[in-house]
Amino acid sequence: MGMTTSPALHPDLAPLAFLLGSWSGTGHGQYPTIADFSYQETVTYTHVGKPFIVYTQRTQDPHTGAPMHTESGYLRPVGPAVAEMVLSQPSGIVEVHHVAIDGPSIEMVSTTVVRTPTAKPVSAVRRIVTVDGPVMRYTMDMAAMGLELQFHLSAELSWG
Amino acid sequence: MGMTTSPALHPDLAPLAFLLGSWSGTGHGQYPTIADFSYQETVTYTHVGKPFIVYTQRTQDPHTGAPMHTESGYLRPVGPAVAEMVLSQPSGIVEVHHVAIDGPSIEMVSTTVVRTPTAKPVSAVRRIVTVDGPVMRYTMDMAAMGLELQFHLSAELSWG
Numbered sequence: 001m002g003m004t005t006s007p008a009l010h011p012d013l014a015p016l017a018f019l020l021g022s023w024s025g026t027g028h029g030q031y032p033t034i035a036d037f038s039y040q041e042t043v044t045y046t047h048v049g050k051p052f053i054v055y056t057q058r059t060q061d062p063h064t065g066a067p068m069h070t071e072s073g074y075l076r077p078v079g080p081a082v083a084e085m086v087l088s089q090p091s092g093i094v095e096v097h098h099v100a101i102d103g104p105s106i107e108m109v110s111t112t113v114v115r116t117p118t119a120k121p122v123s124a125v126r127r128i129v130t131v132d133g134p135v136m137r138y139t140m141d142m143a144a145m146g147l148e149l150q151f152h153l154s155a156e157l158s159w160g
Numbered sequence: 161m162g163m164t165t166s167p168a169l170h171p172d173l174a175p176l177a178f179l180l181g182s183w184s185g186t187g188h189g190q191y192p193t194i195a196d197f198s199y200q201e202t203v204t205y206t207h208v209g210k211p212f213i214v215y216t217q218r219t220q221d222p223h224t225g226a227p228m229h230t231e232s233g234y235l236r237p238v239g240p241a242v243a244e245m246v247l248s249q250p251s252g253i254v255e256v257h258h259v260a261i262d263g264p265s266i267e268m269v270s271t272t273v274v275r276t277p278t279a280k281p282v283s284a285v286r287r288i289v290t291v292d293g294p295v296m297r298y299t300m301d302m303a304a305m306g307l308e309l310q311f312h313l314s315a316e317l318s319w320g
Binding site: 007048049050052054056066067070072073074076078084086087088089090092093094095096111112114115116117118119 | 167208209210212214216226227230232233234236238244246247248249250251252253254255256271272274275276277278279
């Protein structure tokens, strides 16, 4: 980024270094209020030498390439196995998460979800991300539209 | 982005098209609880053909080039002169704004600011962004550390 290229990893990020890179692959989604769907996804976790990770995500229609969802945010370690995550979405939703780090896996549980007046009523989110060598897998559970927290998304992504 | 290059501007974005592009320049900050400071900044407003604008911002130390602040979010029109803005910051802060569009100017007033447990106590933000030809100027007022809403940042940026 800018004048600082290839900065050294901040030592606080060592427990989260397994996330770093660009990951692409295919995901699937479902929810009782919508039709099942699939998507092509690219997720990036990068750093600039400071004690946080920059997260970006975008998905595309697997057939047409048209952009679907996107979101971005930041992951910041605050203890040996604990981090904080914030992210925002163009749909008018922001999520604040408590993050538990367990080896090459993180579990993000929302402490707050805030919505703009026109956003869909999402009230809670849980995201689990696990890296196994060159493969990243994640699941996302969501409570929305008045329904309880339940499975919404899963994807398998490859590094590079 | 991805397979979709140079998409057509979504008609909903016409009133905000003046923001689109990459803007760089110098800014200055102050607050009663900290020393005055200056920064080099790059702000981007981009789109992918959908009815929202992607916002990114990063600042660097003007002398060393070291990264300072960064933030990212989304701006979405919801009426002829009204938009919603969400953004997140690695410091553990998310902002939700009501946005008034007035010609080549937007005024963003926070409706909610949410913080992670370790974030500094920021409680309200007001941002005004104005474009005059190839120049973007903004100011940001902030209520933080128990103090009332007051001037915090201003910058003048050039397009391109």
